[in-house]
Amino acid sequence: MAVKINENYLLLQNSYLFAEIARRVEKFQEENPDKDVIRMGIGDVTKPLSPTVIKAFKDAVDEMANGNTFKGYGPEQGYSFLAETIVKNDFNPLGIDLDLDEVFISDGAKCDTGNIQEIFDLNNIVAVTDPVYPVYVDTNVMAGRTGPINEEDRYEGLVYLPCVEENDFVPELPKTHTDLIYLCYPNNPTGTTLTKNQLAKFVKYAQDNHAIILFDAAYEKFITEEDVPHSIYEIEGAKEVAIEFRSFSKTAGFTGTRCAYTVVPKDLKAYDSDGKEQSVNALWNRRQTTKFNGVSYPVQKAAEATYSNEGKKEIEENIAYYMKNSQVIRDSLTKLGLNIYGGINSPYIWIKTPNNMDSWTFFDLLLNDANVVGTPGAGFGPSGEGYLRLTAFNTLENTKEAMDRISELSF
Amino acid sequence: MAVKINENYLLLQNSYLFAEIARRVEKFQEENPDKDVIRMGIGDVTKPLSPTVIKAFKDAVDEMANGNTFKGYGPEQGYSFLAETIVKNDFNPLGIDLDLDEVFISDGAKCDTGNIQEIFDLNNIVAVTDPVYPVYVDTNVMAGRTGPINEEDRYEGLVYLPCVEENDFVPELPKTHTDLIYLCYPNNPTGTTLTKNQLAKFVKYAQDNHAIILFDAAYEKFITEEDVPHSIYEIEGAKEVAIEFRSFSKTAGFTGTRCAYTVVPKDLKAYDSDGKEQSVNALWNRRQTTKFNGVSYPVQKAAEATYSNEGKKEIEENIAYYMKNSQVIRDSLTKLGLNIYGGINSPYIWIKTPNNMDSWTFFDLLLNDANVVGTPGAGFGPSGEGYLRLTAFNTLENTKEAMDRISELSF
Numbered sequence: 001m002a003v004k005i006n007e008n009y010l011l012l013q014n015s016y017l018f019a020e021i022a023r024r025v026e027k028f029q030e031e032n033p034d035k036d037v038i039r040m041g042i043g044d045v046t047k048p049l050s051p052t053v054i055k056a057f058k059d060a061v062d063e064m065a066n067g068n069t070f071k072g073y074g075p076e077q078g079y080s081f082l083a084e085t086i087v088k089n090d091f092n093p094l095g096i097d098l099d100l101d102e103v104f105i106s107d108g109a110k111c112d113t114g115n116i117q118e119i120f121d122l123n124n125i126v127a128v129t130d131p132v133y134p135v136y137v138d139t140n141v142m143a144g145r146t147g148p149i150n151e152e153d154r155y156e157g158l159v160y161l162p163c164v165e166e167n168d169f170v171p172e173l174p175k176t177h178t179d180l181i182y183l184c185y186p187n188n189p190t191g192t193t194l195t196k197n198q199l200a201k202f203v204k205y206a207q208d209n210h211a212i213i214l215f216d217a218a219y220e221k222f223i224t225e226e227d228v229p230h231s232i233y234e235i236e237g238a239k240e241v242a243i244e245f246r247s248f249s250k251t252a253g254f255t256g257t258r259c260a261y262t263v264v265p266k267d268l269k270a271y272d273s274d275g276k277e278q279s280v281n282a283l284w285n286r287r288q289t290t291k292f293n294g295v296s297y298p299v300q301k302a303a304e305a306t307y308s309n310e311g312k313k314e315i316e317e318n319i320a321y322y323m324k325n326s327q328v329i330r331d332s333l334t335k336l337g338l339n340i341y342g343g344i345n346s347p348y349i350w351i352k353t354p355n356n357m358d359s360w361t362f363f364d365l366l367l368n369d370a371n372v373v374g375t376p377g378a379g380f381g382p383s384g385e386g387y388l389r390l391t392a393f394n395t396l397e398n399t400k401e402a403m404d405r406i407s408e409l410s411f
Numbered sequence: 412m413a414v415k416i417n418e419n420y421l422l423l424q425n426s427y428l429f430a431e432i433a434r435r436v437e438k439f440q441e442e443n444p445d446k447d448v449i450r451m452g453i454g455d456v457t458k459p460l461s462p463t464v465i466k467a468f469k470d471a472v473d474e475m476a477n478g479n480t481f482k483g484y485g486p487e488q489g490y491s492f493l494a495e496t497i498v499k500n501d502f503n504p505l506g507i508d509l510d511l512d513e514v515f516i517s518d519g520a521k522c523d524t525g526n527i528q529e530i531f532d533l534n535n536i537v538a539v540t541d542p543v544y545p546v547y548v549d550t551n552v553m554a555g556r557t558g559p560i561n562e563e564d565r566y567e568g569l570v571y572l573p574c575v576e577e578n579d580f581v582p583e584l585p586k587t588h589t590d591l592i593y594l595c596y597p598n599n600p601t602g603t604t605l606t607k608n609q610l611a612k613f614v615k616y617a618q619d620n621h622a623i624i625l626f627d628a629a630y631e632k633f634i635t636e637e638d639v640p641h642s643i644y645e646i647e648g649a650k651e652v653a654i655e656f657r658s659f660s661k662t663a664g665f666t667g668t669r670c671a672y673t674v675v676p677k678d679l680k681a682y683d684s685d686g687k688e689q690s691v692n693a694l695w696n697r698r699q700t701t702k703f704n705g706v707s708y709p710v711q712k713a714a715e716a717t718y719s720n721e722g723k724k725e726i727e728e729n730i731a732y733y734m735k736n737s738q739v740i741r742d743s744l745t746k747l748g749l750n751i752y753g754g755i756n757s758p759y760i761w762i763k764t765p766n767n768m769d770s771w772t773f774f775d776l777l778l779n780d781a782n783v784v785g786t787p788g789a790g791f792g793p794s795g796e797g798y799l800r801l802t803a804f805n806t807l808e809n810t811k812e813a814m815d816r817i818s819e820l821s822f
């Protein structure tokens with residue numbers, strides 16, 4: 001007898017996608033130290049924290065210096081000053097009301113979307129759009145909700161909803177019963193969106209199937225078009241069937257600062273094996289109070305400042321800056337005759353690879369010949385094969401330079 | 412068919428211990444708004460962050476304000492500047508060498524000790540000392556490694572190692588095979604320690620049984636006596652059988668700032684069902700890169716500053732302050748004729764309740780009659796019944812006042 005590992009980890013196919021990209025880029029840079037590589041792969045921001053956020057952040061650090069204002073353990077769910085501001089600014093204007101204990105502040109949407117599956121039974125059937133943010137899939141593999149990966153690069157037991165050119169990147173409803181459905185809109189990686197009507201069909205499906213939608217809205221601040229829902233709770237009845245994840249990472253440049261939140265409505269219900277309703281809000285609260293200790297106090301104060309009038313203005317400027325980059329990418333690649341998607345309500349541009357090249361080949365070509373790092377679509381799932389993702393998060397100068405370099409390539 | 416919850420959560424007996432305490436205190440304060448309650452229950456610190464830490468924290472926030480020094484996503488495992496400082500200061504002086512990729516920086520030892528069980532098989536047999544930090548038990552219950560709780564307040568399938576007056580709070584080795592053994596020394600909640608020889612017996616047991624020790628050393632900076640190991644890796648061979656958890660929470664006042672770390676040696680091995688050795692370091696790395704996004708950059712810089720010469724001096728002063736409180740508590744309660752333990756190498760004092768009172772009765776008596784909040788021993792497990800924990804983390808003034816009030820009680 002000996003201590004045994006969780007063997008589900010052995011089902012995972014690759015190292016985490018972004019770690020593999022980092023490895024290839026590092027290798028290229030070691031072999032080509034003189035080359036100036038432009039990173040448009042990982043969705044990391046480049047604009048610094050805005051002045052209003054910095055001021056609030058530092059003021060809060062100063063509070064930590066004084067015994068009278070020092071903050072020790074805070075509520076695991078986050079401070080109510082932040083939850084209140086979130087509800088008032090992110091939801092009330094959409095006509096959505098939330099109680100403060102329906103908002104759980106955390107250190108990242110990656111953590112929350114990764115951890116949320118823990119509170120659900122291992123026998124639930126999980127659906128993901130394909131391509132998809134790998135965290136949704138990998139965390140379910142690690143938990144044991146899938147079988148091994150098959151020859152089509154799909155984990156057995158997982159339901160894939162393809163989003164490809166042929167269906168305008170709009171997933172069909174699952175054809176079989178599913179219990180948990182991960183949706184991310186505006187979408188990572190494709191940058192595409194669902195209209196209210198399209199999203200409402202998923203809410204209806206969830207109601208009919210007693211299923212739950214795990215709705216990742218990390219990119220909602222990038223929406224520019226009407227009729228694209230900012231929150232799933234804009235759809236009637238969604239509070240009974242959906243959890244929503246939001247993040248300060250991309251909107252306010254918090255990728256290195258770490259703050260996010262998750263909405264778990266008290267109306268949301270799941271069931272025990274007797275068919276009895278159970279509060280998902282209570283389960284998530286139990287999970288968070290047992291395994292998490294709250295977000296750093298100064299970080300929560302910094303996040304709060306993103307909602308001040310000045311803070312909002314600064315952040316809108318940053319987002320406008322990134323969306324300008326997005327326009328540059330869209331214009332350049334369109335001129336090259338490439339088929340591209342996204343980039344209008346999202347900082348992500350999804351490129352169909354030229355000449356039916358596979359994703360990693362196109363990735364290597366861009367890295368080696370243009371010294372530009374993208375993210376190979378295949379890394380996001382089998383339906384991402386034949387695509388590559390670029391992000392609009394670099395500087396305008398670098399974005400233009402990258403587009404100039406790519407324009408000189410011949411495909 | 413409908414979405415099902417993780418029913419293991421229904422096996423959990425109470426709300427998380429500290430939430431229950433908070434509830435009772437809140438109720439008392441509502442009913443007695445004029446009473447000045449002194450909190451010596453939850454292990455939260457009161458001394459503010461030290462000047463050197465504050466300076467580094469603010470300087471790092473300033474870096475986030477400038478595009479040239481701004482930090483986006485950092486390594487999920489933490490920055491190497493911090494890992495390097497940790498190894499140099501916390502381990503090298505003990506004669507222990509670690510590679511930087513054996514150190515995983517995180518936002519809390521609660522998170523790490525809670526999450527670590529995920530990388531191990533659900534059929535492993537888990538041993539805990541009793542009384543014990545509830546997170547070890549609850550997270551294994553939530554994962555499904557136990558049965559329901561029985562009449563003796565013990566979860567079926569869990570191996571309890573009682574630590575009581577009768578055995579000087581030194582746990583016996585498990586009498587049956589176990590795979591994962593949680594040890595916390597200096598101990599929370601009893602404040603007691605193991606000598607090197609006593610700890611070496613557990614290392615030997617783990618070697619003989621191909622088991623792994625999950626060693627929580629969150630309180631090692633409070634050790635004042637010789638022959639008490641600061642790290643389990645002081646014991647020869649421990650790198651092959653132990654993971655160690657450390658935290659900046661209690662030592663540097665980071666309970667509201669959030670930084671900790673976990674050491675997973677590359678020599679540490681667990682097994683798959685074919686009996687093949689698997690790297691636990693690689694598994695934890697996969698877990699962290701998939702479900703975690705690193706600690707806030709300014710927080711990591713603040714943690715680094717705790718190791719500067721000035722930082723160390725300031726922190727030693729804070730610890731000395733708390734240990735003075737501990738002495739005050741020990742002296743007062745001894746004078747009252749109470750049997751007390753701990754408080755010499757630890758900020759926790761473990762009190763045998765007078766007159767065989769049960770823990771919660773003694774808790775309520777202290778709350779109602781002395782307006783002092785402790786932590787009922789029974790909240791830490793069945794062998795904690797008949798004890799109560801006080802912490803030395805309040806101010807000296809409050810600690811003295813609390814002792815005066817308790818001295819006026821008649822038991």
